[in-house]
Amino acid sequence: MIYVRRSASIVLFFIILLVLSAFSLLSFRDGEFDLFAVLMGVGACTVYLLLYNILKSVFKHIDRYVLIICILLFSIGLIIQYRLNPQTAWKQFIWFCIGIVALVIALLVIKKAETFGRLNFIFLLGTAFLLLLSLLFARVIGGAKNWIQIGPFTVQPSEFAKLLFIITAAYYFSKNKRMIPLIPYLLFSGVCIFILVLSKDLGAAILYALTTLTMFFAGTGKALWTLLGFGILSGGAYASYKLFPHVQTRVDIWRNPWVAERTEGYQIVQGLMAIASGSLLGMGLNLGSPLAIPASHTDFIFAVICEEFGIIIGIAVIAFYLLFILRGALIALNARTQFHQLLVFGCTAMLSLQCFVIIAGVIKMIPLTGITLPFISYGGSSMISCMALLGIIEGVAVKNGEMDEKEIKSIGGEVL
């Protein structure tokens, strides 16, 4: 029996076609030839080719599809970033390259380590430390207190806390099946979520809470306790709606942003206008007016994609995230140990929830909470943590592949 890993190079070819044509278009946009646009396009394609081919040959069992989808999403993001502001696009590109390093490190660590055992306790402390750091020292940007300044950089510690948080959750939920030993860990995650609420970082709080609940359910299968968790979460959400005026404003704006179209509702209204202007096929690259939307390069980038590429590409982006989730789920289902299974599942769940919360918020399906769109939004911390999450997923995929190969070899087969 010979098992051949399918290559995804053909998809990569189309991505390169997209990137090159988009950047050639952008290079002529002001009537003058912009060499940097072409350089950026060529540079990005070179990095993609190197990344894909080197990873593929070093780690034979790497999951090509997850990697390709991530490259595709990043490419769409990069094009939009360049269109909005070439300088942020360059920074984003550098973050992506640093992200690749994070990816490889995460991959290697996961490949080598079995479980992290006692280290998990240190991870717990690390998570709490990072979150407290942002509560105590952070500057307020866009209503949420989640940025701290280190030299010339602003860093979002909650983005890095995510990684540790998922690892510890996977560890504790795979180790214990009964409720009582889990109580301390659940309390700990409650405290983490509470700290995020205090920092007014509601998006992250919701993300952590939902990820904990889904991982808890996946690991322990306790449906009633999970429902209870949802109950507590909804109760907490309702209480914060009653207690905090800024939460009330969010909900009011969601119900009818048009009554405050010049004030609190401005951002969401501008986003909706942008999506509506794009209609099915979009205004065309560089032909819309996305700069009118506040935070167009971070939280509201989905609206820009819809404006310039049309909702058809908007839907395609959602569909690609969906493919990413399904691929992640397959890797989780194929994992050999429960820890790895929950680890991959946790990373997938975190990314998909993040994607849901922000896109549904931008299109006014749910109240808006500002978080980044994975792989697309501008942001160094976000990019690095997303790439590290991808690295964890790939690490487990490689582990699975090696086990598969062993099994196939033992019955006389071969994996190419």
Place this chain on the structure above:
Amino acid sequence: MNQARKNIRFIIFVFVILFAAMIFYLIYAISVYGERWFVAPYNPRIASMKENIIAGTIYDREGAKLAWSEGEKRRYTADGSTRESVSHIVGDNFGLTRGAESFFAKYLYGFDEDAVERLTGVLQGEKRKGSDITLTISARLSDAILNTMGSRKGAVVVLNYKTGEVLASVSNPGFDPDKVKSYKGKTGSSVLFNRAFMGRYPPGSLFKVVTSAAVLENPELELQTRNCTGKTEIEAKEVTCAGETAHGEVDLNRAFTKSCNTFFAQQAVLLNGERLKTEAEKFGFNLDFLFDDMIVYMSKFTQGDTDIDIAWSGIGQYEDLITPLHAAMIAGTVANKGIMMEPRLLKSAVSPGASTLYTLYSKQYRNPVSEANANILKDMMLDVVKEGTGTGAKVSKLAVGGKTGTAEYTDEKGKKKEHAWFIGFIDDEKHPICLAVLLEGAGGGGKYAAPVAAKAFKKAVDLGY
């Protein structure tokens, strides 16, 4: 591990549903609300598009040019008073109002042209041209109405109740589209505000049409006759008729003709708040009007908790609110055998290549009352003009029906004032016209609004509508 696999599959299934819901919501929202979002005032995109495209011409139904492009400039009807009378319907070139200039931007700026036409335009190296549109309004009728209204603030809407076409919609004060940027502050936004579609006013006695419809639909709850002494007490609070006039022995018909508050207050309590609300919602209250051709704000009916609140809500006070356009639609429903038509504003759109992109078609919107009950209501409304509160709306040789309204409100200075209302129709197959007149703070509806209605009816019939 097998159990965990099952759980993971389940959660992934939930995620797939969430993402699918997101896709469906996006498609739904864009197809239902997309155009409304796009034409919102202060959309910078419409302005930027104008740099590349020469906008088409806007005509009225008689072929008069209301707005057109001359080189880089946008021109509007030269006649100052006509210009003002159609200003809210035509809109402005800067996207500050929601008139045709913004709402029909997709035609005027040529998004609807086919690819071939766009391509020939590009190949000829010309600036692209947008399509021309014809509106259902008549500029002559609008101008006549504005002159009748004079300096009184308010709105008049004239519709064809069989087709739903808006023949005129005048909001006074109007504005000059060339100077639209100079209207600033509170008075400025009051001028730019289209009272006919977006002004929400207490309906006052107009609402008795809805209350009467509720009685006709629930005949067992009809208050037979009642001796009106000019006032009545409900829960130790007083409801009075206008000027505390004692109407004597009244039944539904006579109470309607004389606009007797005490009768309708008692009748509303007898019907109860829930039935009133059901009837009001059949007529389109509390309903998000998603009309194809215009943005109209929602009319409001709140079910009162106490009898006195219910009584006031049944005579169009309490928290009831209605737009002039919706009021005209209610009059039209009575005249049109109980069928409410969707108001229409766009008659046709023709591309620069002379192909027709759109022609008007009528749409039934709702059917709030049966034909039999609509005819009873129609006779009641004809009586109002013949011998009731609405005699001021009489036009010789025409069968005019209507209902007056005098809606109390408290202005910003805390002074008690009254809006004058009149809604009505001509009961004639050849002139299927209905209208609503609202004069802000003018006083009694019969005295002030009904004569304006008479002049509008006469002018409309003279023009052949």
